[in-house]
Amino acid sequence: MRKYLIIGILLIAVCQSKAQSYAKLADSALRIMWNAKDTVGYRKSLNLYEKAFRLYPEKINSLGFYKAAVLAGELKDFDKAFDYLERLLALNKDINTTWSSLTSRYVNSEYKNLLLDKRWPAISEKAQKMKASFLKALRDKQEEFQSGGLNNIDFAKAKDGKQAYQLITSFQDFQYKEANNYSIKFRVIDSTYTSYFVSLPKSYNPKKSYPVLFFLHGAVQGNALSEYQNETILGDWNRYYTKYAALNDVIMVYPKGSKQYNWMNPDQGFFMVPSMLKEMKQSINIDDDKVFITGHSNGATGSFSYLMKQQSPFAGFYGFNTQPKVRTGGTFIRNILNRSYFNVSTDEDYYYPPEANDSLNVIMKRIKADYQDHRYNGWPHWFPQFDESEPVYPMIFRDIVTRNRNAFKPTIYWECDDVKYGKADWVQINQLDTIAKPADWHQRINFNIYKLLSYNKQDSLIAKDTLVKAFNFPRKSGVIKGSYQNNVFHLETSSVKEITVFISPKMVDMGKPVTVFVNGVKKLSRKPIYNKELIISGFKDTYDRKVIWVDEFKITI
Template identity: 50%
Template sequence: MRYGILIFLILLSFFVQAQDTYSNLTTKALKQKESAKEVDEYKQALNLYEIAFKNYPDSIDKVSLYYAAVIAVKIKDYDKAFLYLTPLAAMQTDGNGYPSWNYILRDYANEEFKNLISDQRWGTLKATAISKKKQFYDELQKREEEFYSGNKIILKETETAKQLYQQIRNFNPYKAKKESDYSISFIVNDSTKTSFFIHLPKNYDPGKKYSLLFFLHGAVRHNALVDYQFADWNLGGWNRYYTKYAEQNDVILVFPKGSRQYNWMTPDDGFFMIPEMLKVIKRGINIDDNKVFISGHSNGATGSFSYLMKQPTQFAGFYGFNTYPKVFTGGSFIENIKNRSFVNFSTDEDYYYPPNANDDFTRLMNEIKADYKEYRYNGFPHWFPQFDESEPAYKILFDDLTTRKRNPFPKEISWEFDDEKYGNIDWISNIKLDTLSSKAKLHKELNFKITQWLEYNKDDSLISKTVDKAAFDFPRSSGRIKAQYDNNIFHIETSGIQSFLINISPEMVDLKKEVKVYINNKLCFKGKVAYNRAFMLQNFENNKDREQIWINYIRLKVQ
C-alpha cells in the first residue's frame, strides 16, 4: 500500500512539473507581479521567472526578460536587473511585439530604470541597444529598397502622344520579390512618418496583375504612428481570416498605420494617406488598377465608408465590419455610393452603431437603388472579428472582391461634395463650388433619425437608450453634379457648381469626331479633342493608373 502511494506521489510530481511549462510559469509570474504590493510578493514573481529561465533556457523571450528586470529594480537588486537587461538589449528582433532594443531606448525606460542610469553598465547597455537599433533600420532600408528596386518609371520621350497612350497601358517594369512581407515607411509630412505593412501572395509573379485590399484598423484615437511593422502585428489574431482568404485568392494585403491625428476618419489631416500609399505601392509591385479595394473594422470601417463618399476614383469596392456609416469631416452625401459599392457586416449587439439604424440605412440604400449589402450576425458584440463565427463574412467579402471590377469609364456619374479637395470623381475633376447660387431640383438632402442606441451600463450590461439623433450632419454648403455620355455627347446637370473639367479617354469617345457637351441643357462645347502629351505624362505621374488614362481634358464653366 505504501509502495502504491509512493508511486502515486512520484507520478503526481511528474504531472505537476509537466504543467509548469515556460508559458505557465511566466504567466503566473506576470500575474504575481501585477498584484504584488510588498517586496516579498515581488520576489515571489521574480522567482517564478527565474525558474522558467533555468528550466527552459531555449524559450526565454524578451517580454519576460523585461518584466524580470523591472521587478529586480523594484526590489533594488540592480545586479539582477542588468543580468536580464544585457541579453535583452543584444537580442535579435523576432518580429513579435517591440524590438528588443526598444525596451532600453523608449522614452519611459528612463523612468522605469532611473536607478540604473548612474551605473556605468547602463551606458554599455544603451550602446548595445543603439547598435541593434541601427542594424534593424539598416535592414529595413535594404528591404524597402529591394521592394522598389528595378521599378523606376521611365516613359520614352520619343514616342508620339498616341504611342505614349499605348505605352502607359502596357507599362510593366516590375521585378520579382525576395520576400512576401515588407514594412514600408511612409512620409506624412516633413516631421512625421508612419508605415504600411504589405503581404504578397506566395510565388508573386511580377508579370501578373494582382488585386489589392487595404485593411484600415480601428481605435484610431488610441493608436500611434510607427515607422515599421511586423507580420505578427497584422496577419494573425483578428486579421487571421483576411490572411487566409487573401492567400487562397492571390490578393495583396496592405495594413496602414494611423493615429489620433492622422487617420481615415477624423480629422482630415491623414485622409490623403491611403490614395498616396497606393500610388507608391504601384511603384513596387504589379497591381490591377481596376481591382483595388478597402476594408476595415470599427473606425477603419468608417474610414472605408468615408473613402467611398469622398474619394472613390482609385478603388473598385468598399467593405466594413461594424461600420458607422457617416462622414465625420463634412456632409455624408450618400448618393455618392452609386458610383461604387459597399458591403457591411453588422452585429445586433454593437454599441458603435445600433441595429435599428443599420435597418434604416439599408432601407435608404434600397430606395436609391445603391449597390449596397448588409449581412447581420446576431449574438455578437462590436468586436465581431475576434470570433471564429466571423469567418463566413470573410468568405462573402472575398467572393465579392474576386468577381468585382472597377469600371474606369462609367457612362453615368453622380457626385456631391462640400470640400473642393474632393471635387473629383472618375472622368470629372477639378470641380469648383458656387455656394452662393440657388439649389437645383437635383440637389436634395437625404437623412433619417436614429432613436435608439446601445451602450454598456456600469454593470457592463448592454442596454438600449432613447436618442434623438440625425444620421448625418451637413455643416457646409455643397455642390452636386450629374453627368452622362454616349456617342460623343455629354449631358451635365449641376447645382452649386461654377466650373469643372471633363477628362477624355479614347475608350469613351471617338477622337475622329466632334465632342459635344451640354450643361443644364445648354451647348457649352463643340469640337474635336486631341492627345495632350504633357497632360498624359502628368496624369500618369499623379496616379500611376494604367487603366483609367486621360489623353486630354475639356475645361468648362457653368453659365
Template identity: 60%
Template sequence: MRAFALKIGLIIFTTLFVLHSPLKGQTNYTKLIDSAYSFYQKKEYSNAGSYYSKSFISNGNLGTQTDRYNSACSWALAEKPDLAFTELNNILSGKGVVSGSGDLTRLYKMLIEDVDFKNLHGDKRWNLIVSKAEEIKNTFLKKLEDNQIEFEAGEFKSMAFSKIKTGKEIYQMIKSFNNFKTKNERNYSIKFKVTDSLNTSYFVCLPKNYNPKKRYSLLFFLHGAVQYNSFTNFQNERVMEGWNRFYTKYAALNNVIMVYPNASKKYNWMNPDDGFFMIPAILKEIKQSINIDDDKVFISGHSNGATGSFSYLMKQQSPFAGFYGFNTQPKVRNGGTFIRNITNRSYFNVSTDEDYYYPPNANDSLNVMMTNLKADYQDHRYIGWPHWFPQFDESEPVYPMIFKDIAGRKRNPFKKDIYWECDNLNYGVADWIKITGLDTLAKPASWKTQLNFNILKLLAYDKNENLIAKDTLLKAFNFPRKSGAVKGSFSNNVFHLEISNIKSFRLLISPEMVDVSRPVVVFVNGVKKLEQKVSYNREFIIKNFKETLDRKAIWIDKIDIAL
C-alpha cells in the first residue's frame, strides 16, 4: 500500500510535467502512459510494462524519471527482472530519461521501501542498484551543499565597522562597497530556513558572464497555487522551463537575475501572513554575496503569485522598485487593501477576459480607480485567453514589455511626496516614513477615506467546462481592521506631515534628503512640532543597514514624533 501511494503521487507529478515539457508526441505519449498505469492498477503487469515501453518508443526513446520508475515496477511484478533492471539502470545513468524530470535523491529511499521490487531482492544486481542510488544521492546533496557555500561566500556581510570611527565614514563605506566574489555557476538552488525545523528553497539564475563588479537588476517570480504547494529543499533547472520559459529567455537577453522562491500552503506571499517575510529575507540573503542594484529589485507572479506581488506593493514595498502580475487578484487577503499606497510605486497588470480568478469588469473598475489616483498603473488586456495565459506561446509579446519596463524603472526611496496607510505596524514602513503607533479610536481625517468598488459578475466553469458569468455583489477589498495613514512631503529641510489615526511615527533621514549642517523642521497637521539637528548617527546607521543590507537607502538618523 505504501508503494502504491507513492506511485499515485508520482503519476500526478508526471501528468503535470508532461503537459508542459518539451516531449515529442505528447498526446500519444500521455495516452500510452495512461494505458500503462491502467494495466498496472488491474494488476496486468506485463501489459503495463509493454505500454510503458511503447510510450518511450513513441517519444524517441525518452521518458520521464517517474515513468521509467513505474515501468521498472511493472516489469518486476511481471517477474521479468532483466527488463526491470534495465529501466533502473536507465534512471541511474540518465539514459533515455528527460533531463531534469525527476529527483534522484528520493530514489534511494523509494527503492528500499517499495514492495513492488520484492522479487528483485534476491538478485545480486539489486544491491548494486541500491548502492548506486545511495551514492548518487549523497554525491548530489554534497554538491548542492558545496554550491550553496560557494554562492554565499563574500565579504559584504562581515564588513569591519568596528574599525571605523565616525558615522559619516561608515555611510561612505556602505555606499561605495563593491567587493563581491565571482561565482562558479550560473544556476543555484539555495536552502532557505523558514523556521527552526522547516526549510524551503529558492532558485537563482545569474546572467551569463556575471561580473561581480557590476550591479544587476533582480526579478522575483512568485508561483501560484500556493494552497496546493509544499516545500522542497532544492529545485532544479525545470523551474526555468514551462510557464517560466519566457522569463528565462528575456532575463538572459536583458542581464536580469531571476529568483524563484518556493512557498507552501501555510508559508507563502498571500495568506496566511506567516510566510510574508520570506521574499525580503531571501533578498537580504542574496545581497550578501551577489552584486544587486538596490534600486532595481522587482517582483512578478502569476495567479496567487500575482496577488502576492500586489500584496507587497500594498504592504511592504520599500525594498522594491516595481511590481508585475499575470492574472492578478488585486487584493490583500489578510488585511486592508489601501490602494493609495500604489502612489509610491507602480504595477504592471496582465489580464485576460476569460479569467475566473478576477473578472474583466472588476479590472475595468480598478482601471478607473487607478486613473483617478493618477497611479503608475498599466493593465494589458488579452482577449480570448483563460486564467493560465502564460502557458501559451501567444503570451510571449508581454515579456519584452515587462523587461523594457524593468530596464527603464528604478526605485526612488527619497521621493519628496509620500503616502502610507497600514492596519498592522509590522507593515508600517514606506521608504522614509515609519508608522510606530496607531490611534484607531480617533475620528479619521476627512481625506482618509476607504476606496472600494463593487464586483457585480464573476466567471466560473460549469460541469461541462464552459465559462459562464454569474451575478454577484462583492466588495473588491476587505477592511477587517482600522488603519492609520500619513501624507508627507519635504523640501529645503522642512517636513510637512498630515496624519490620521496615528499616535506616533518616525522620519528616516538621509543626506540625499536634507542638508545635515542645518536643522530639520517638522510640521504635523499644520503645527510645528520640532526643530532639531540631525547627524550621521553611527550606531543607527549600522543597525538599519544590518536589517536590510541596502547600499542605496542608507538612513543616517531618525526623528521620532509622538502625538
C-alpha cells in the first residue's frame, strides 16, 4: 500500500506523550498499516482507527476515514469500506478536498477490492464531481486574487524615463480581496504545475503595504508538486507562523516543492520563489523592502541558499535546523555581508551537528556578518513540532518588523561561480574570467567537520567521527566588491571579465556626473539618465516599486 506522507510521524516517539490521544491512536494505526504483512496486521490497524473514531469523534479527519476505508477494502468488509468512503466525502473540516483519495492515480491499487462492487461507480462519480467543483472554485478564487494591480500601469502616459519612474513609485491602486487565504496554481515548466498558498492578514487593506514571509518546507525528496493546497498548511508545524503572522500583520506564503523542483538541489526549481513573489507583487500591496524567507531542514537550507545565490529581492533570511550549504555550487559566505541570517539550531540534530554550527559562528563573527545562532539544547531535528519552540517565533517576527532591505547600501560584496546568479543589488557580474589569477584577497572560506550525528537501529542518537569539508567548491568563482560616495564608485574585481553597475536616484545626484573606478583605474565618467526602456523592462522583471534602476554602466575589466 502507498504510504501517506506525514512529515515526522515515524520520528517522533518522544513527542507522542504531548500529542492528543486521537493523534496517538491514529499514528499508531498508520504505522501498523504500513508494516502489515497480512490481514492480521490490517485488522489490528483498523481496530485502532475505529477505537480512535469511537473515543474521539470530534477529532476525526479525512486521513482517518480514508485509511479505514482502504483497510476495510483489504479485509473485504465492503459495507464498512463504503460506509467510511461516504463519511469521508461528507467531512468538511479538511477544506473540501476529502475526495482526493478517490481521484488520485493510486485508486486502482488502494481500492482494488472495491472496484467491481456495484456501489463503486456512484461513489467514484460523486468524488469526481466534488473535485471538478472544487477546482472551478479554486480557479475563480485565483482569478479574483490576481485581478487589478500593477499590470494597470499605463506606461504610454510616460513621455520620458522620469515619468515612467514616477508612475511606478506612486502606484497605489490595488484592489480589495474577497478572502484571506488563496491557493495559487503556479506553472513550473511546460505543463508541469505546482502551487503556493497565500495567507493575508484578516485586516488586509490594499492601501497599506505589508511584509511577506515565505516558508519553505523540508523533506523535498519525499514531497511531490501539487496544483492546490488548503488551510491545513496553516496548522501543525506551521501553527506558530500563523499565530505570530496574524499578530504582526505579515503575509505568509507556502510554496510546494518536490524532489526535482525545489529551493535546494537541483537548480531547476530555484527560480520558483522569486517568480512567485513577482506574481504576488502584481496583485497585492507588498512592502518591497520587507520580503523574507524562512524554512525548516531542507527549507532552511533553501533559505540559506537564496542568501548566498539570489538575495536581492529579500530583506532577511531565517531557518530552523539549517544545513548552511549551497548544494549546487560554491558557498560564498561573505555574500551574507549584504544581508542577514537568523539560525535556530539544536544540539541533537542529525542534519547539522552543533560543533559545525559553532565553527560557523566563529567565522561569521570574524567577518562581522549580521548572523544569529539561537541554540536549543535537548531537542532533535524536528524542533518546530514541539510547543517548546514557540519562544523563537516572537523573536523572528520582531526582527521582521524592525528589519528593512537596503538595496542601496554604500558597500557591497558579491561572489558567484555562475553568472546566472551574478547580480546583487546594484552590481552584476556579467562574465567570469576564471583563467586569470585570483586577487590575493579572493580566498575561499571553509572549515572541517569532525563529527556527525545519526540514529542507530535502536533509534538512539550517536556521534560518528568523520572528516569532511563544510562547503564544496566545484567551480572557480569571480568576485566584485566596492563602495560609492558622492557620485564616485570604487570597485575591485577578481576573476571577472565584465560587470554592470546599476544607478538609482536614491544613490546619486542625477544632475552630476557619476565616476567609476575599477581596480584603481578610472573606467568612465558621465551624467546618469532616466533610461525609459531600462526602467520599464527592469520593473517588469521584478515588479519592485522601491528598487528601480534608471541607468546602468557596463564595464569591461
